[in-house]
Amino acid sequence: MTTVYYLSDIHYQHINDWIKDDKKFIVTIATRKIFERLKTDNCVLVVGRAGNGKSSIVRHIALDLRRKYQHEIIPLVRSPSGIFEFIDRKGKQIFIVDDLCGKVNINAQSVDDWFSQIDEILKLIYTSGKSNSKPDADIKFLFATGSNIYDDSIFQKLKLLQKYVFQLSDWPLTDDEKLKMIKNYISPEAETKLLQKLKSDEAYFPLLCKIAERKTADQIIRLFNNLKDFIKQDLIDLKETNNLKFCVITLCALLNNRFKEEMLNDVFESDTERQAFKKVCLEFNIGPNKDTVKRKIKEQLNNLEDMYVAKTESYYHFIHSEVYHIAVLVCGQTFLHSFIKFVRGSFIAERFCFESIISDIPNNKHIIIICDENTEKRYFDRLMFDLEKGNTYSTFHNNQLQSESYRAKFCSYCETRQQKVSELLKHFSEKSYTDNVSSTEKNYEDYTAFSKQHHFFSHKMRKPLIESAWEGYADIVHMLLKSDCDINEADRFGRTALYVACLLGKEEVVKVLLNNNANHSLCDDNGQSPLLVASREGHDTIVDALLQNNADLNACDVNGNSPLLVASFKSNLSTVQILSNNMTDFSKVNNLGQTPVFVASMKGRENVVKYLLSVHSEYILKPDNEGRSPLFIACREGYPDVVNILLRNQADVSQLDWNKRSPLFIASAEGYKDIVSILIQNNAKINQCDEEGRTPLFIASDKGRTGTVKNLVSSGADLNATDDRKCTPLYAACRRGFIDIVKLLYENHASITQCNTWNSSPVFAACRQGYVDIVKYLLQNGCNISGSDFSGTTPLLVACENGNTEIVNILIQQGADINQSDQSKKTPLHASAAGGHAAIVKLLIIKGAITTLTNSNNQTPLDLARKHSYTDIVKLLLTNK
Template structure:
């Protein structure tokens, strides 16, 4: 299905041009130009006012709900809310009501029409408070992929407006709010996830369902008191589109309302059928809205058509409705009918008419399409041809809103329509038709093509023309990757123009055979470099693979990543296809751009059977990829135990072959935490101490990653427990650095050197103090780790804890004998370190522990000097209260007051000045 959007693009373009002209420095506008611009601005304002006036009329029947108030609260806090709900549950009414409320109470200007981010940036007025309303955000019935892309391209600018709304800074951000609404089906669409930055503003309406009291108050707005008494015990619908039911119930009788609430679809269908018999003119008007894509423009009644197709569609419906031969009279009748929309299920927006709800539109298409079958086959949009028609023989109980083709003449017209679409370059209706799932439909379609073989072959040959010799738009060239689509309806807008590849993707073997007989290029590629054979192998379409190979498809053609058909079949575990390709002499050594062969990728992720099939054909079974990874290495990296066991039976001598980073299969298995693989490799005598190029051993990397069970296994297999990396860090040191308490305990109990130092002379205890892991500090100390051992600059573990602000560790160290008066090579003390880093709590604790607060470092800096430089007001207060001397000078003869003035610490200047 195609997206139905408000047709205000011309308004947007004109307004954008107006804004551009009005801001141009080169523009020398004359009074006439100014008048035209003013007139244009007034015209836009009139359109907006028309919408707002319509909202005011509708708001008279609006009932404030709990959800409404919650949305308003969120909007005031975040300046943006994206309301998500199913069709008909009142989300549009809610955002309009809130907009009107903000206008009336807080003088916000409402911008009721926002089709794209461009509208926002053109209409924003930084001198006014504004609220922008974006209804049907990124789609009305289904997701509009183009709209998602447009919003995504400017999402950061929009977020900047939201986050800075109302701030009075140099950039002059406006006081703006955004109320968006979209359907739950749009929100759940994978395409919509591109806008994930808006997720924090989402309000799911279903989480705040209508209460019984709210339902009752809504019903009273639409149903007369007499009907209410009759229906009070009947209308207890829990449908999410309850507000829509109430709206349709207006002016209906009790029995009609009961049927409506029982089944909306059946009620609308019957109502439309009755309308056909009772008011032909009204039914004709509804049919036109349905046929013209829910977008019946008023210009049509003035004989202004967008295309010949639109003109013919209009004329055909009028003829079929027997409205008479005189065009002027017919159009006058329709215009009069449209001016009275009561009980028509149709509403007017600007210059076009549309159904009041998407579900009603769908029902109207099926009812009107069935009555005027041939006209709809000829003129309805191509996505409807693909999705909403069904031959009588293909009907199932699950078919919904389907137009049934129940005679041979209609079937021929339907196939003729497919040919017309192909002439226009549209492949969706033909090759992604929902009826292709039926063998009987495909048989009829193939028979039709054979009957018109010359014409069909000519059409298919059009698609064989290379892109450099035919005009193809950017959108046709840059279609999204169809392989990723799980919902077929997204595919309608992707103009592949590759019937053979599209039919392969759909898995229709007989259609593929038809296309090949019509001389479609079997080796043509899509924009991702994929042939039909590649797609068939990727998706496991075995029968199509056989058909393509029988017709000499080129097995060596690769996609843009250099992946061959055999490569993807091996990766996706399609053994039958792998066997078929090998039987046809596919190149088993053909690698992708990363140097991965089919065999290597099979070892990485496929089942053992695929590995065995390929290995029998591999002359170079040890082939490595660009990263130097062997089949055994990738199998170990991905935990493929049974594949590894098989590989070791034929490749045991390569058990320790490293990759380009020096990592062995055992190393990578330890790094990824594959315990069963580690045990298997060790049992096969893998080198337990083999390090990578950074001298990290398997035990080291396991300790770093936190796999305690594997650490135990490696130690039992005589791994060197104190083996260092290139910075002389041991497994114990790295475990302390990463906070792996359990592993630290295992290593300590296994007699790891507890006071060993790295290149910076840091002990494991020092590292744990720096990182703030008190449990590890305590564990090490209880096992006789020294708390006095200093690093290469003379800093003790206490220094590290003071620097990083770990008060609980500082307290523990001091309580267990750490020297608070110690100095490093620069004469720095733990107190100076704490103050320099703004750690007030630690500073106060050290002072209370008896530290000399006037003691200076090698540069004659006292704690007060350091606090003044850092702007730490609280610490200055603590020091002054403890009796710090304020007039001591550093090596540059500066007092703390001098430094406070130098570094613009006004509050500290005042403190020190008053103290002096």
């Protein structure tokens, strides 16, 4: 029984707010396209830049579905659990998932949450309306996310959503849509003056329109010229003209864009939140009396005009993320010390910069500048505070770490507080700390795929040394080691800092770690050593350093792969040479029996194969656990240059795998005609069979490899050699429907009458599979249509069984006996009547088929039609008794 959950008052409040905002919504081409996609696909992911109206669009569509089709709206779904909480599998629902997986930066944990359940979620739209639901069941999903989130490499885990993507950039606003939109917000007097200016292609157009409300024409022109500069100046002006409004804006900026109404009643979620509120009120000097202060703020919140602030549920926030970021910049620069102390950790990491290093930081336009040493110390103190709270992001993934000068200052600060830093770092690795971490946080995602610092914002690893190895800053790693960080501490994947640095090619970090006696024999959970991953990734300098520190060249992972083998599979030739020059034991193979020569051949790595054979020629014939030689695998994968190299080095051209397949056989099966020619020129046995008796020509014919068939035929392959079932290559081509190969073989004198073990001829096979063009060709060239297989089945009978009306007609025209029966006395009319093929029954009757013949069960065609309730066939047969 399905449990139905009812919407809360908060949900209805959201929907009511949407209704108010929707009064000014302009339906665009993009809106209509998304609505049509949603009707057919039941799921759309709207992707667009911040400020281009995607939230307004998905909300409007949801309201439209409710108004026109009575869909229940489930607004603002934050996680997969929100869908399963409110799902009604027998009703009409539209789920709105805005800012999927993040707003400013991607939330890697959120990606993992959606990834784990997206398959089950999408199944809801496949199953709604099916037999186990009411006919009117209709579940739809409208996702929306920013282009920056969608384009992030981490988001690609959600590949199941890619087929539902709608890119707003593909349907930009037309000039007419822009003018209609802006008319909702500006006075008629300003319209003429703005007409030309507002035809820009500004990506933030819907946001600009919203901000333009109640602004003068000159202000709107400045706004459209530069959104960020306009808001910045507007806030600076507000600071001078309305202290109380600027106070509210500062509170919203400082309190993570969520200034909660309950704070005015002394309800705070944390002591830090309480202190932040108190500090801002003191900064603005709005009165010593606490109740008076709160009353003044309440009065101000009753009128939010020109404040860039809106209310949702019980909290106040900026109308858009762009406004939020600009407000943080203005307010943060104004109340620098308060923001350093109280703003959220991601802003500490991403939006502050020391003036002395500003030239070292790319993209430094929208940052809060710290000008003096005293404030720098306050900033570093804040980093220590974050570490005390268990947050490593602001400290070890800080944007300023790009600057060597900043790192020097930070390390110097840590030296002055070495005891404190050591205690904090020790706390991260203590058992008491790790035991208190929730199982969810312990089960963090694999960070080695991360490509940007901010991917760590929501990450739960909290291992400073390993995180700093990922970043690649050797001076920070050195400082951490001096502060007694455990050099061999591993993450949940068994990876140490040395492993991570070797994997990612952080040479200077590797040098520091090795100089401090990091254990290079420690492997991850898959048995991969630092040397193995450095070899696989081709980090030659690191490989050299590890070998100089006596790293084990023969240490294999759980799959038996050695450093040399993984390097042969993927890395530069130079890596292979370094490893090979230091090895003494070359006998190791992996668990699949593969040698370095084998894997290099499998990947088509010509220079690696050539080098390995120059020093390890004995491995040229060594097969893997399936008996496949390096030559075989190169033929299978289609690398002619590697094939030539192997043959020049005396590879056995006829060496078979355990299924008795030769290199020529597998090349023919894959259709690599160039390799086939090379092998034949090197005296490959052209008719050598596999364990099923199939020749290279047979398998090429069976798989439709026309070019290869030509090569083999012109090279003298036996056209009529049969497999263990006595099927010829021509029979195989007929069975698979390859008319070009049938013609090619017949033109070169292949038999079209030779039958297989069951006396089934090529035309029989074509009739069974319904290949009309092949049947016609065989008939034109004199095949026997009256011959039957050992059960008495004729080509006409099998065509009738399978309902191939056109083939039946052709065979009858060529003189096939329409009453010829098989060993069970089944006639073509019996077969077509039992199969429900009315058109064939009618054709057979017209051509004179006897309707009263009985089969071995004494049943007439009429009896069979009645048995299966084919009323149209029953009528035909009764009419023609």
